[in-house]
Amino acid sequence: MGWLAALLTQILHLALVLAAAPLVVGGIRWLKARMMGRQGPHPLQPLRDLAKLLRKRPVLAETASWVSRAAPYLGAAAALAALALVPSFARGMAFAPLGDLVVIAGLLALGRVAMALAGLDAGTAFGGLGAAREMSFAAIAEPAFLLAVLSFAILAGTTGLEPIGALFQEGSLGLRVSLGLALVALLAVAVAENARIPVDNPATHLELTMVHEAMLLEASGRHLALWEAASALRLTLWLALLSAIFFPFGTAPAGFAPLGWLLGIGAWVGKMALLCLALAAFENAIAKMRVFRVPEFLGTALLLGLLGALLLFLSTRLA
Amino acid sequence: MSFGSLPYDIAHLLGGAVLLMSFVLLYQRRLEAVIGAFAVQGALLAAAAFWQGFAQGAPHLYVTALLAFGAKALLIPLALRIALRRLGLHRTVETALGVGPSLLAAIALVGLSVLVVLPATAGQAQALTRENLALALSVVLLGMLMMIARRNAISQLIGLLSLENGLILAAIGVQGMPLVVELSTAALVLMLALVAGIFVFLLRDRLATLDTGDLARQRGEGEAP
Amino acid sequence: MVEPLLPGGEPAILLARVPPRIPAVLTALLLTLGALGLLALAAVPLARFAWGAAVVHGGVLAAALALAGLGLAGLLAGAMPPAALPLSVPTQVAVDALSAWFLLVVGLAATCSALFALAHGARLAPRLLAAYPLFLAGMALALVAADGFTLLLGFEAMSLASWVLVAADHAQAENRRAARLYLAIAVFGGICLVPAFGLLAGVAGDISFAAIRAAPPAGWTAAAVLALVVAGGGAKAGLVPLHGWLPLAHPAAPSHVSALMSGGMTKVSVYVLARVLLDLCGPAQPLWWGVPLLVLGAGSAVLGALRANLETDGKTLLACSTIENIGLICMGLGLAAAFRAADLGVLAALAAGAALLHALHHALFKSLLFLGMGEVLHAAASRHLDRLGGLIHAMPWTAGAVLVGVGAAASLPPLSGFASEWLLLQALLAAWRVQDLAFQVLGVAAVAAAALAAALAAAAMVRLFGLAFLGRPRTPRAAGAQDGPWLARAALLLPAGLTVILGLLPGPMLDLAQGAVQVLVPLGMAERGGMLAVRVGDGGARYLPLAIAALLAAMAALAWWVAKRRAPASVRGPAWDCGFMPPPPHLPFGDPATQPSAAGFGQPLRRMLGGTLLAAREAVAMPPPGDPSPARLTASFADPADGWLLAPLARARDALAARAERLRGLSLGAWLMLPFATLVALLALAAWVGG
Structure with missing residues (x-):
């Protein structure tokens, strides 16, 4: 019975996040437009775009190899696999034992490498430029992420996502500066990983300022659809990760509990909507920074993670 | 008091936020943003003082909070902004030490102050006081770092003021600290601020620059340009 | 503190320790x-x-397989008692x-190399043909x-034979x-290790491992042994700051030798570090015993990986990546x-297990990458x-195999590097x-590193895979390359x-390494995850x-289905390409220079x-306006360790004197710095004394 509930939770979770991913992207776009006083595209527009792209005939560059064809599937699979491990509305999912933060970082790296290789495959100038920048920025974002993970590991004694979420939900930790710093660091990493303003502009059409989009210039048809889906899934993943760690309120406990699940789904949708709103407001309030300011930005996130761990030693030593 | 109790948590959070603003001060490149960050730090300090007054049941801390808010969050930033506008300064911060290295140095300084305060106060004071001391010492050191790492007189002045914020943070954390000490500290540093302000204007008049690096040429040892 | 055994009683491996086979293994060895x-x-x-080379290489292959099997x-x-050499x-x-464990590591690397x-066995000079088996024999003997x-006999035989290669x-x-430079470093390693064993032997002068274990060093002797062994073993392993020879020597050797040097020889040096510092010096050493390895390892890891991003030669890039991986292994040992x-x-066993497992994984994927670059060098006549x-x-075929190695070296799940x-x-x-x-603070910095x-x-x-294997050929030779013969493909596959x-199976491998972990951490019980975890x-x-x-496969299948x-x-x-024109017919691959270059990819x-x-x-040389010649980007770097090693002391003295002179003309900021630095130094002193 227990495993059945776990499996059911997992399937529901997958369905939920798959439905949420295009809505998150479309919702943020719509909110941003509304805040700027524009009408904005319909929130479901990304879904329509995906459906359209899937029907189109992909055109591969003559110089492209099988890497261009295989990488989109790998990228989407990595994002989806990582998202399957991050709890949304309930604990005790079938894949919960796999949900480790370091593993999630590894899966994200897998998706990133797949995308960088796809960008390099056709041998064009912009693809290589985007790949070089993406990998270089990740070189600083990854340690920042792991330092934030260190703070959780010190508090929870593990890097497992579920124990961390359960501990934070219990609330015995209180408010902690280190957690705040870890949150700031994670936010900066999330912004960089998802190619959002101020690090990158998801709506840019100027190749020289692109990071993420520059690698996808040669993709078309279903390959482009898969890349777009992967980036939507990654954005959903980061928002879900933030809400699973920092705002685990309302998450249903493990086991078969339809009412708790309903409440959990409601709470999760609410949290995700709030995070989308915050992201949209943030993006509207800030301008894109120069590419070579990005290392400084991410370096600051890294240092904040470091500071968080230091302050955690301070407070754990006091008790 | 320890983690999980609300008074401790809030005080801890506010102290940490003051320290975080010290980092923001070091990170910002534009003078206006530096002044804004300083104002936020002042407001946070006032909130910390207010909360300590509430938690310790010490009403005189409310006065401190009010003073800090009025001076640090409103008056001084306003004055600095006016000075900035009147002087028509070009508004990027001139750094003697780059942003990255100065942030790295800042982290090292925080680590150092943790390493100093924890053994030094072991078994002598409450957890909150000890933590506050570590945070306050970090803020003081970061203020000094800012004075060294920035070449512009206004940034250096803000460094000095944020250093003083650290002193106040240390003072409000200790239970039973009389108001007198705080007032005198605050007054002393305000005096310093005044001196520095005059210094800014004189510098501007005489040298037509706010770069203190140029003062070295005025010592009379070398050739005047 | 003895950690409790896991529930379920005696693990299977302890039961499998059957004593009678002991002499057979040693005899075969x-x-x-x-x-x-x-x-x-x-x-x-x-x-x-003409067939001589094939005989020698075939013999080495058989010996390498035998070593791995042994x-x-x-x-x-399980363990067997020492036997005297004739x-x-x-x-x-x-x-x-x-x-x-290390025999297995070296044996596997040598198998691929052989x-x-x-x-690719062409006719080789006799000295090269003779040095290759000696190289392997030296490693095995050590x-x-x-x-x-x-140990020193084997170590030096290994060094000299590889120098010839x-x-x-x-x-x-x-x-x-x-x-x-390689010879100088090898001699330096020997110079450090000989007195280290002298100190370990003590007044009795017995240098058998059993005697050293019985009387581990303490006090200043222990500190001296630590310094000497870290310097000697670290120099051969490629630890910062003595890593300067590695990016020069590994590419200079023939590719199969580079693979064996990177995959096998550096592991032998790691073995010496582990054997002497963790096993022979006993478990009673203080906390700071592991700190030098941890710090130097972290430095090597970061510096090596960064340098790998700047090198433009494929094999040099791989050699720098070896520095990084050796750094990671040493971090595990220090921890x-x-x-x-x-x-x-438990944690000590975890760290030691991580180090041993990474040694095995690195030996395999680095051999693979070096051999792949060797194949590229054969086919495209360049490794640039x-x-x-x-x-x-x-x-x-080569590209597919190298892609696996690249994924493992980039530590991507589910490949071995990630585990x-x-x-x-x-x-x-x-x-x-x-x-x-x-x-603790050091640990935080080590996580970041x-x-x-x-x-x-x-x-x-x-960068390596993208520039060498993807994109368009940059030279005609690269366009006309071909996969190697089937045997060479097997060496990659x-x-x-x-x-x-x-x-996929780190759990069973960790079980296999259990005995080795217990040599390093006698009281530690490694966690056994079993088959799956x-x-x-x-x-x-x-x-x-x-x-x-x-899960990845299922999700990929789902994506594929959709x-x-x-x-x-x-x-x-x-x-x-953003609307740039397709290449004219006389340039079938387009203008090769419109792709990212090695220097350009490393720019960020x-x-x-x-x-x-x-x-x-880096410097960009722009032609004057009106001149149609291209702008040129030149990029260079200098490893600080090289200058550090070669810089004469006299220059330092001169600089010091000049600096003291300059104290008179300091600026206001610098004057502020002086009392500040004094304060910080005093605080540090207080922290040291008080803590």
């Missing part, structure tokens, strides 16, 4: 060593014949679990030694320079020593990244459990397959590679980190 020696002697006359047998059979001086050999040599003399192509000046001193047995490109079309990296990160993330504030190194390595590997399998303690984090791989269901077949067209990291860490410089 000695026979293999003897055979290698004879092969080296026979190589000189054999070199005259290592496996030794791991399954020499006039008293020498001893023994195979305990640690030796057996297979490749067999495939691994099975049971006294200091035998590094100097293979001595017609070129840069190779001669590399060989000279194990620290945990052991702090009575954290700016002269390759598009090889995936011409060399699909050991995960274990190491988990050990680092638990460093705060040591109740010492300074060590390890993560930075891993991400930098991923960037370097993407063997390590590639092992990399995948080991990545590796994990940290009870209720700690877990990594289930098979499940992750299955995308392919109603999709039309793809067509080929000219690259879009050169600007971000290279300037501060590696003194990187």
